[in-house]
Amino acid sequence: MKTVILKLKRFLDGLFEDPLKLVDDVTDSSGLPVVPDQKTGDPIWVDVREIRMRYTIPIKGVYPYIDSLRKGRLAAAKCRSCGKIYFPPQKDCPRCRVSDMEVHYLSPEGELVTWTVINVKPLSFMHHKDYVVGIVRLRDGINVLAWIDIDDPAKLDVGVRMRLVVDKRPDENYITYWFKPA
Amino acid sequence: MRNVAIVGVGISRYGYRSDSNLAELAWEAINEALNDAGAGVEDIDTYIVGNTGVWSSEPLPAVVIGEYAGLQPKNGIRVEAACATGLAATRTGYSLIASGEADVVLVVGVEKMNESTTPQVVELIGRAGNYFWEFENFGLTFPGYYAMYATAYMKRYGATEEDLCMVAVKNHHYASLNPKAHFQKRITVEECMSSRYVAWPIKLYDSSPITDGAAALILASEDVAGKFTDSPIWIRSWGYANGTSNLSRRSDFIGFESTVVASRMAYRRAGIDPDNPVKFFDVVTVHDAFTIAEIIGMGDLGLAKRGEEYKLVREEQTYIGGLIPVNVDGGLKGKGHPIGATGVGMIVDLVKQLQQRADKGRQAPISKGMALAHNVGGTGHYVFTAVLSVDKP
CATH class of the missing domain: 2.40.50 (OB fold (Dihydrolipoamide Acetyltransferase, E2P))
Incomplete structure (x- = not known):
């Protein structure tokens, strides 16, 4: 557990462990994953399938600006054609319709x-x-x-x-x- | 372009609806709207489902609802614009009729938020903005985004947390008179002030709840509206605009430019004086996801002078009998905020107001025959405004 990635995963696993254990027991003993709603008592089917989402986000277009964090600098993108500064940084200048940006270190x-x-x-x-x-x-x-x-x-x-x-x-x-x- | 009438409205009970799934909830509203219009499923040419989803299990709500409501093989699609999904869906339905593509369109907004836990819902709504630059590293929440507006507004104009609470008190008052509302109890300023912070300076009682609910409209072209009703309400005009996804790209935090642009578009198209819209409307809804949203919304819509909105609230000028009745259905704050249903539910109530059949104790006097709906998605990310009228345009 060197960074937040595994730390958070274990934290979330722990958070859901007890309530899921309860549903697991009920399903095992009654044959169905059906529990009473905690507020109303209405019968609730607890999803037996879990969806895990972790997005993989492309950053090639803004890599110089992300990479500058390793140098201790926060960087914006500056259009070489019109001079407009974009933060968060982006690859393209829709104003000039060109993609010629330079790294602009922010104050x-x-x-x-x-x-x-x-x-x-x-x-x-x-x-x-x-x-x-x-x-x-x-x-x-x-x-x-x-x-x-x-x-x-x-x-x-x-x-x-x-x-x-x-x-x-x-x-x-x-x-x-x-x-x-x- | 043809004129478009609203010939039937329906709304489910809003609240914590552990008794109903998505399609059942939608049907509750659809059935009421069909009854209201004296129409059957066979009269519907096509339908639009307003649903944001993600917290609920069905990824294809339009086909699930189409099958359940006996609409299949008629075509229906989902429309999404965050919390403005309801008016976005209504606008799409309107366009289908105005363009001549369809004569009768069913619009149903529905949300089942309580299929997920509160921390999960807080996470999912917190991501509604710019995920990568403002959530991934900084964990903002929906009240957190609005809280940054509240801080800036209060610091600049001297409004207090009590002023914000007065909006909640009003909206709970009207919700208590609305049997379909999520909250049925009135609250006091003291109760609101003693509720815990969710995103300082926003407290729990400043916030709209996590709500399940549905609302439906039957829209008809001017050519066929008379088949369904003698007292249609007309969609007079639309306005719409977007804000930046990153809040950091906005210049100040005292109002939404998107609401200003959207409302001026709707006013211009309806012949309403943008400098004095109050004198044109009998009743309005202002998107009050949080109490601060109703306050800045009034300024953005031109219903109050910027910086003085909270004084109107203090003077109870936004109650029935005041300068302009605001959110007399209870608003998002009291009636509830089932994301995809919210905008549709606003129209349902404004139609009843204009037809003078609102619940006892919360009917605004109708003399001008016009009403305004204002539906915001995210934190000013999407805005839709609609002007409704008793008279045909």
């Missing part, structure tokens, strides 16, 4: 535009404590959405100065980016 400094604290988490983030997500306008005028590393979110306000960090996220152990108050 690590900016100001907080808005934020929230995620209290009720999605399944694949349930292993985390509450986390703060914000949008920061960087000096280049580009907005970046990311977590904000702060102990007390009550200290945040619109316009608070932020600094971008590109590093391995603790516990998850893969490279991503987040903000810290400057």
Whole structure:
């Protein structure tokens, strides 16, 4: 369990183990995977088939920008023809109808535009404590959405100065980016 | 282009519907709509199913419902636009008739969200935006996206969490008068304020619930509408627009550009003054997935001055008897938000309002004969607006 990938898989397996064990026992003893609904008592057929989805996402078109994270830099794509900066980066400039982009390293400094604290988490983030997500306008005028590393979110306000960090996220152990108050 | 009338409406009971599967739920609404129109399945030329799915087991809802409802071999397809699926499906049905392709179209919106656990549903809706850049690394949730609008709006204009709760109080009030609504109880500002945060500053009572439900419409061309009813409601105009998938590509977080664009399109096509739309409508629905959504929606639609929307709520101007009645069916907040059914359910209620047959205690006075439906998909990712009228266009 070196990174979040296997850690999360084991966490999710554990989460579903007990309820599934119950359905397994009921199915074995009654002959059908039918249990009473927890709220209403209505008979519910629990799917005997499980679907596991893990997408494989092509990034060839934006690889230079993803790869720059390994160098500790967050990069946008800049159209060599019209100069427009795209973040998130993309391979093609629909304005110029050309695909001639260069790596544009984003300024690590900016100001907080808005934020929230995620209290009720999605399944694949349930292993985390509450986390703060914000949008920061960087000096280049580009907005970046990311977590904000702060102990007390009550200290945040619109316009608070932020600094971008590109590093391995603790516990998850893969490279991503987040903000810290400057 | 031909005029299109709504000649029958039906809606299932919204809520936690562990008693019904997808097709049974859809039939509950379809049957009521057919009865309302005095029509049979044989009258339907083609049908559209609004369904987002993913949390429910059937991947081909249009064929499953077609078989169950005895529509087969008639053709039907699924239309999807996140939480705006309902009005998107209605727009597709409308276009089939307006273009002359069909005379009578059944539109049914249906969602069975409770086939999956709440954490799974939170995950799936959280992915509704830009999965790779805003979810994969940052685990946003649906309330989380809206919370970023709430933070920015409240900081800029001085609205409080109590103001947001007042929207919930109003919508629960009307839901308590709507026997089909998910929530049947009224709430107080204090109860709302003491509910737990789901995505600060959004609390549980600011949020629409995870709902199962269905709603259906029978649409007919002006050539055949008279066969079904003497009091059709007409679809006067449509407006639609999209927002960026990445929230980071938006400039401010105090409103949806997509709602502004969509509503101005609908107003222009219906001859409505965009500077004063309030004076044209008897009643409106504003997509209140969260209480903040109703507030910013009112500003985006031009129903209130930007930054002053919450003051109208404070002054109870959005109740019946106020300046403009908003979400008197209970809204998504109180009536429930079965994703694919929501927009269709809005139309069902506005039709009943315009025909003056809404439930006791929540009938708006009808004098202008026009109503507005506003259905948002995601966080301003899709917006559809529809203007309905008693008079034929």
